[in-house]
Amino acid sequence: MTLLHVDNLRVTFPTRQGPAEVVRGVSFALGRERLGIVGESGSGKSQTGRAILGLTPPPGRATADRLSFDGIDLCRATPRQWRQLRGARISMVMQDPKFSLNPVMTIGRQLIEAARAPRAEAHDRAMAMLDAVQIRDPARVFAAYPHELSGGMGQRAMIAMMLMAEPDLLIADEPTSALDVTVQIEVLRILDRLVEDRGMGLIFISHDLRLVGSFCDRVLVMYAGRVVEELAAADLAQARHPYTQGLLNCLPRIEGGRRPLPTLQREAGWAL
Amino acid sequence: MALIDIRDLHVSFGEVQAVRGVSAAVAEGESYGIVGESGSGKSTVLRALCGLAPITAGAVTVVNEPLGRRRSAAFHRRVQMVFQDPYASLHPRHTIDRVLSEPLAIHGFADRESRILQALDEVGLGAGFRFRYPHQLSGGQRQRVAIARALILEPRVLLLDEPTSALDASIQAEVLNLLDRLRSERGLTYILVSHDLAVVAHMCERLLVMQHGRAVEELTRDSLRARSAAEAYTRALLSASEGYTPAGATP
Numbered sequence: 124m125t126l127l128h129v130d131n132l133r134v135t136f137p138t139r140q141g142p143a144e145v146v147r148g149v150s151f152a153l154g155r156e157r158l159g160i161v162g163e164s165g166s167g168k169s170q171t172g173r174a175i176l177g178l179t180p181p182p183g184r185a186t187a188d189r190l191s192f193d194g195i196d197l198c199r200a201t202p203r204q205w206r207q208l209r210g211a212r213i214s215m216v217m218q219d220p221k222f223s224l225n226p227v228m229t230i231g232r233q234l235i236e237a238a239r240a241p242r243a244e245a246h247d248r249a250m251a252m253l254d255a256v257q258i259r260d261p262a263r264v265f266a267a268y269p270h271e272l273s274g275g276m277g278q279r280a281m282i283a284m285m286l287m288a289e290p291d292l293l294i295a296d297e298p299t300s301a302l303d304v305t306v307q308i309e310v311l312r313i314l315d316r317l318v319e320d321r322g323m324g325l326i327f328i329s330h331d332l333r334l335v336g337s338f339c340d341r342v343l344v345m346y347a348g349r350v351v352e353e354l355a356a357a358d359l360a361q362a363r364h365p366y367t368q369g370l371l372n373c374l375p376r377i378e379g380g381r382r383p384l385p386t387l388q389r390e391a392g393w394a395l
Numbered sequence: 396m397a398l399i400d401i402r403d404l405h406v407s408f409g410e411v412q413a414v415r416g417v418s419a420a421v422a423e424g425e426s427y428g429i430v431g432e433s434g435s436g437k438s439t440v441l442r443a444l445c446g447l448a449p450i451t452a453g454a455v456t457v458v459n460e461p462l463g464r465r466r467s468a469a470f471h472r473r474v475q476m477v478f479q480d481p482y483a484s485l486h487p488r489h490t491i492d493r494v495l496s497e498p499l500a501i502h503g504f505a506d507r508e509s510r511i512l513q514a515l516d517e518v519g520l521g522a523g524f525r526f527r528y529p530h531q532l533s534g535g536q537r538q539r540v541a542i543a544r545a546l547i548l549e550p551r552v553l554l555l556d557e558p559t560s561a562l563d564a565s566i567q568a569e570v571l572n573l574l575d576r577l578r579s580e581r582g583l584t585y586i587l588v589s590h591d592l593a594v595v596a597h598m599c600e601r602l603l604v605m606q607h608g609r610a611v612e613e614l615t616r617d618s619l620r621a622r623s624a625a626e627a628y629t630r631a632l633l634s635a636s637e638g639y640t641p642a643g644a645t646p
Binding site for chain 2: 163164273274303304305306307308311315330332333334336337338369370373374375376377378379382383384385386387
């Protein structure tokens with residue numbers, strides 16, 4: 124079943140040199156699966172994620188031939204419809220919990236605020252959610268302010284908050300990049316379980332090709348605002364586009380190998 | 396005797412013991428890695444070496460100079476550091492020329508003009524970058540400037556604190572290749588701190604795994620590649636750096 128349709132999505136920012144198109148005609152369809160969007164900085168991957176939620180920062184503008192979520196036309200959605208979707212049916216997790224949690228509210232209050240349910244019920248749900256994201260001492264975290272938590276804990280609290288509303292679609296923009304590798308794997312396990320158990324759709328935006336390749340079902344590779352290659356994560360090693368191959372090859376490996384590392388020779392044709 | 400000898404180093408900030416008894420010996424020309432997660436004290440070891448963090452206890456000798464509270468000018472000429480964030484480590488209102496000439500002025504070098512041009516050339520930037528400001532450069536170019544600034548005093552030791560973790564993968568490869576080439580050309584000694592095992596395995600012959608301010612174990616590159624780590628923590632790091640494995644696939 125297709126949850127999200129994106130057809131010819133474009134995001135443009137006005138600059139002194141004229142409009143700069145940072146996303147240039149991205150199209151894909153998402154079911155209840157893990158879709159990875161990979162690319163380097165400036166490839167437009169984050170702006171793609173934001174545009175789906177209608178969060179393109181002004182003066183930027185997002186347009187699409189078709190942008191629909193579960194039958195709802197997002198291009199023509201009213202502010203009222205957006206309020207019903209955002210946080211409730213589509214959620215987003217950002218990279219750094221330090222900037223996306225409210226610093227003057229306890230984690231518990233923020234979770235309850237996200238629940239939109241009677242207080243007692245919301246409290247129980249919040250505790251259950253903190254438990255579900257593998258926080259060992261939910262009562263302490265519930266009463267804590269964001270600065271009292273480590274990065275890994277904060278990011279788990281963030282995910283717990285996004286999941287309070289049991290969204291159908293979660294857009295995770297570099298959700299684990301600020302975390303240590305061992306914590307990163309734990310957070311991915313939580314996301315994985317949510318996709319498996321609840322049938323949530325997940326868009327996983329990352330610069331880490333190796334991580335996306337091992338975690339997602341399908342991968343879109345973005346370069347200069349375009350999708351240059353779409354492939355099943357399992358076939359990443361057989362990538363055909365020279366950019367994807369270059370990205371894979373320039374990573375150092377524990378097993379060792381080439382020295383000097385092969386570098387990426389960009390071709391002007393890729394950006395056309 | 397080793398070029399850098401760290402014996403039972405302790406670093407405390409008030410109550411917090413950031414480094415608790417770390418020892419390591421690095422020979423001349425060697426590249427030594429320190430791996431650990433955030434809060435493991437790996438960067439603090441580097442900062443203690445170059446004088447940015449206090450040595451609370453223990454003995455550190457660098458190029459036969461026991462380190463006390465103050466470092467001599469000769470020390471800073473021999474030991475230079477490259478920091479993690481190329482956006483934060485260059486003065487935003489100083490041109491690259493000024494960034495590079497400051498250490499030369501401090502240490503009283505005469506032929507500044509030719510040294511600046513040579514340093515820019517060595518890191519692959521060229522003279523055209525000399526009068527630009529940091530905001531006109533990309534992250535990779537800025538990190539090259541930071542490396543040029545460190546190398547301009549012709550040090551013997553470079554302390555590298557996560558030199559590529561703020562960079563894209565393709566730029567990381569270029570900077571790692573540059574560091575590799577400079578080491579073989581100049582016979583430099585590196586201590587490289589990173590959270591990325593693959594980067595350390597690529598760059599370093601030996602490495603130290605740290606956790607909670609303590610050394611977990613010291614490995615050679617070959618034993619890392621053979622996955623013959625003795626400690627459970629090192630094995631957990633190794634499996635985590637392979638990428639995601641579904642639950643149940645790993646114990």
